[in-house]
Amino acid sequence: MNIEQASAKELLAHYQAKLDEEAREAKKNGKLVCWSASVAPPEMCVTMDIAMVYPETHAAGIGARKGATDMLEVAASKGYSIDNCSYARVNLGYMELLKQYAKTGVKPELLAKSPAADVPLPDLVITCNNICNTLLKWYENLAAELNIPCIVIDVPFNHDMPIPDYSKRYIVKQFEHAISQLEGITGKRFDYDKFLEVQKQTQRSVAQWKRIASFLQNEPSPLNGFDFFNYMALIVCARSRDYAEITFKKFADELEEKLQKGIYAFGDNEKSRVTWEGIAVWPYLGHTFKTLKNAGALMTGSAYPGMWNLEYTPGDLMSMAEAYTRIYINTCLENRGKELAAVAEQGKCDGLLLHNNRSCKLMSLLNFQTAELVSKKLQIPYAAFDGDQTDPSNFAPAQYDTRVQSLCEMMKK
């Protein structure tokens, strides 16, 4: 592929496939593969040339391709409750099938017919609880089921802001501990010069990621927030590689061009602008988007992609610790409200649409309280719907449509 001439969309597909291919190649060649939580710091593993796979993105992909139900059933057969996070259940179901395959040499039927991207079993896992403690339990189980090392980066819940230095020091100690764990696992010395370069690369990717988000300020907007969701795959899976930077730069350049030419996401039909609070409903991404589109409601705000605005000073571990712990859902309600209001303000939003996500307590249980703060500050209405990030059985299109309709009516007033 000609990287220079490819569109952002082509680059996105290319690099996603390439990352999976690299993981498979690594496995084949006896190199290490790590499964990672989506906002866990990849910098240490990337420095160590470990191939990374991201189960949340992988599960979202399975959900979007309508393949979640089979994996959910495998997880249920292993004793997982339907109350558990559906990303975790899809992934633990997928892991179980890979395990059976590795053990018997026969590809289980459900795996063979799954639309899931083909990724290899991990040799180690790394998790971080900046977006939920579920990721601790889920990765504990992966490590136990596969009998492999688990690297934990625990970022304590910030019940008060600002973040105290003793919390950052604790996180820095964990980075150091992770490095020594990795040296033990790989048998190699950690290359601190390369680490610095990886940190710099991460910052270049994050800068382009933020540049994309900045287009949401334009009224009308050339960027549809749902497209932004699609590009998340690379900020999750490749922020410490140049794949993310190259793709995001191309996407931002394309948006720049659209803006200059007056090409907008909804043409001349942008009637209102909404902030989407929560994870996408991946199995119903099309439906959730179209309902809004038919109402002329463009999504120009979401705090979700902003969780990867991981800005820090390369070489400064305290600063890196702060970047990984200040994720808005890892902070007190007051700060959550402030962050979400900033997102809605930046996107010039007329209302908030809240996803009460059965799979994500941390992103849902404070929805109303956070929305109240934002609503009071910006004088905008909100509406909520029940859904789930990857379990299609927890979403009812009709309820969603009704809630969007009522939000649109409130926004008109």
Next chain:
Amino acid sequence: MSRIHDIISQLEQVASDPQKAIESYKKETGKGAVGILYVYGPEEIVHAAGYLPVGLWGANKTITQARAHLLPFACSIMQSVMELECEGAYDTLEAVLFCVPCDTLKCMSQMWKGKAPVITFTHPQNRKIAAANDFLAEEYSLVRTKLEKILNTKITDEAIERSIEVYNDNRKAMRDFCDTAADHPEIIDPTVRHAVIKARFFMEKSKHTALVNELISELKKQPIKPWTGKKVVLTGIMAEPAGLLDVIKNNGFAVVADDLAQESRQFRNDVPAGKSPLYRLARWWQELDGCSLATDPTKPRGQMLINLADKYDADGVIVCMMKFCDPEEFDYPIYYPQLHQAGIRNTMIEVDLEARTFEQVNTRIETFAELLSR
């Protein structure tokens, strides 16, 4: 025997009427109570201030007001706690300590509806490295400072050290009690066992210790009689409401040991020695193993349950699964096959603090009893 019944009745009264226990403490000492919200808090710091630490573990309540604040998939205990917050049940407390070892607790700490001030603190989850203790000692230091301000009193290191000793004495007494109770299921049935343990959440600990030690010594005077029923180990967050334990009792089960967050997980380890009292309290968390809320990639819970069942010659394990508690639900698929492989029979019942009828639980427990009799 009459002294045994006296002590049991005294502890049962305390366990069933915490409000009264708080009032009598106030009358006696002139000082009030501080709530320690589910699940683990540094009670010793409150005790050192001369205030009564009171465990807040919800109640058997119909959920009405809480619905306006909490989505239906939050766990049953937090629904119940929210209902009590809305009712003002916690408003007589001077303060409430709030730990956040799961996502629901993080959110709950940010939507407190009671009048008492809340002090939130975070347990570290990368628990086995020394830096985790440093972090938690700092959190406890903040808890101390905030408490000092609210209670308008100084809480010295020496006082906390003394309280740690009082608490370690109580922990030892509780472990002894559980062992002794296992020898006397004809006297200490599952309901009584629970009440004796629960009373420790509402009494000044040295008083509770004295009563429990006396109970132990009275029990030891009784002959050990052969138990014709079945023996079980309970695991989970808690075994409430009372109707649930009644079902276990009425089906002829003796609880010979437990791995419940409300019971043995509170006292199976002492606070270890260390360089400062707050650091010692932090290390208690580091050493707490086998709890779903304390991260541990080695997943020791299954083996711990197997060891408990072996040690107490239990016929099986009853999993008391808190409704919508994802940490507990994540542990189950790991320890269930381990129990199965070790030949330890088990069953799962749902813990719903809102429950008024227990037919479903009864059916499961009856079936389990029949299974164990085969």
